[in-house]
Amino acid sequence: MEKNILVVDDEQDIVDLLKYNLQKEGYTVSTALNGKEALEKTQEQPNLILLDVMMPELDGWEVVKEIRKNESTSHLPVIFLTAKCNDTDEILGLELGADDYIRKPISIPKLIARIKSVLRKHEALTLKKDTKSSIRLGVVEIIPAQHRVRINNKDVFFSKKELEIFHYLASRSDVVVNREELLNSVWGAAVYVVDRSVDVYVRKIREKLGKYADYIETIRGVGYRVRSIPVA
Numbered sequence: 001m002e003k004n005i006l007v008v009d010d011e012q013d014i015v016d017l018l019k020y021n022l023q024k025e026g027y028t029v030s031t032a033l034n035g036k037e038a039l040e041k042t043q044e045q046p047n048l049i050l051l052d053v054m055m056p057e058l059d060g061w062e063v064v065k066e067i068r069k070n071e072s073t074s075h076l077p078v079i080f081l082t083a084k085c086n087d088t089d090e091i092l093g094l095e096l097g098a099d100d101y102i103r104k105p106i107s108i109p110k111l112i113a114r115i116k117s118v119l120r121k122h123e124a125l126t127l128k129k130d131t132k133s134s135i136r137l138g139v140v141e142i143i144p145a146q147h148r149v150r151i152n153n154k155d156v157f158f159s160k161k162e163l164e165i166f167h168y169l170a171s172r173s174d175v176v177v178n179r180e181e182l183l184n185s186v187w188g189a190a191v192y193v194v195d196r197s198v199d200v201y202v203r204k205i206r207e208k209l210g211k212y213a214d215y216i217e218t219i220r221g222v223g224y225r226v227r228s229i230p231v232a
Contacts, residue, residue, distance in 0.1 A: 003119060004028045006046035008038040008063070009081065010055045018050065020109045025199040028084060035063045042073045048119060050111075052092070053082035061096060076124045079114065081106060104231065110115075123185050135170045135197075138229035141166050149208075156208050165198070166205050169216065169226040178223035198223075 004029050007018045012033065019029045032038040032048060035058025038051065049067070053060035058104045060080060067073045079100040080093045093101045098120045102111060135142045141150040144167055151157045158166065169177055179198045202224060206213035216223045 002026065002028050003046070003047040004030060005115070006030050006032065006038065006041050006044075006049045008032045008041075008049065008055070008060075009052040009054075010034055014052075014081075017108075018106075018111075021112070027113055035059060038063050039066055042067055042070075042076060045073075046076065048077045048079065048115060048122075050081055051098075053080055053084055056208050061092070064093075064096050064098055077118050079118060100138050108194070121183055123147070123181075133171075136231045137168060137170050137226065138212065138231065140170075140209070140212060140215065142170055151209065151212065158205070158208060162201055162205050162208070165201050166216075166226075169224055171230040175217050176225045177221055182223065214222075 001071075004045070007015050007022070007024055007029055008031070009015050010033050011016070015031050015033065021029060022029050030041055032041050034056050036043060037057075037060070038049070042049065044173075051060045051063060055063075055159045058066075060082070064078055064080075067076060067078065077099045078097065079102060081102050081104060082093075100114050102114060120228065134144070137197060139152045142163065143150070144163065145162070149156050149163060149166070165182060168182065168185055182198050202218075203229045204214060209215060213231060215227055217227060218226055
């Protein structure tokens with residue numbers, strides 16, 4: 001699934017530079033040139049916000065305060081970009097709820113690495129939160145807290161990884177999840193696992209679903225999608 005990054009800076013040349021390099025990395029990019037516009041764009045639910053500090057209308061400090069107190073945006077990862085180079089400002093930014101703080105001039109390779117790191121941490125936290133909740137999908141119920149999968153009210157044994165993968169896909173019903181996202185979210189970015197492992201686990205999950213195997217669709221060349229199915 002493509003990640004969308006909101007780039008917020010009052011200098012158009014910096015916005016253009018960041019947009020170009022982020023798109024080269026495969027991200028989709030939306031932009032804003034001031035704080036008020038940035039707050040409007042956060043309603044589009046970007047996966048991450050790159051936020052300048054010194055801006056007209058609202059500065060970055062005020063923007064991140066508004067993001068954190070709004071329930072619909074409080075979860076969004078934020079990385080500050082700023083020419084302010086003292087430790088006090090960096091501490092303030094982190095205390096306000098920023099996930100990282102990068103000083104200008106910006107090193108593009110370092111920025112890309114920090115973006116990936118913040119996104120991985122955010123996905124891991126989301127997965128940890130998601131794995132606590134049960135999901136009903138047609139005749140299937142996934143109950144992580146009890147390590148149970150029930151099909152037509154009958155328990156079917158799933159291994160730990162099978163349950164985690166199935167739950168992750170089911171919690172994102174109708175969304176295409178690529179293999180890299182599954183690997184990073186279920187195994188973690190620090191663990192080396194080949195793409196083929198995901199395919200093997202999905203095959204085993206389908207076998208256990210039996211005649212309901214088509215709950216999981218293969219999107220050729222991309223990954224997998226669990227169909228949204230009304231509870232039977």
